[in-house]
Amino acid sequence: MRTQNLLILFLALGVLAAVSAVAGLIGYSVAREGGSSVSASISRGSFVFFSVMTLFIAVLAVLVPAVT
Numbered sequence: 492m493r494t495q496n497l498l499i500l501f502l503a504l505g506v507l508a509a510v511s512a513v514a515g516l517i518g519y520s521v522a523r524e525g526g527s528s529v530s531a532s533i534s535r536g537s538f539v540f541f542s543v544m545t546l547f548i549a550v551l552a553v554l555v556p557a558v559t
Contacts, residue, residue: 515540
């Protein structure tokens with residue numbers, strides 16, 4: 492793998508982590524609006540974050556070998 496491909500992969504991971512963070516914040520907000528406590532809302536938001544990040548990593552695991 493060339494250095495340029497590796498840098499693009501790291502950039503993609505950074506962007507996908509930011510998108511996952513936004514999804515986690517949305518999950519936190521939905522839980523708070525639903526009447527959950529702060530600690531339960533943080534737990535649900537982090538669950539959403541890690542679920543979305545896992546999905547993105549799985550997609551990258553399929554796409555990277557197909558591209559290179």
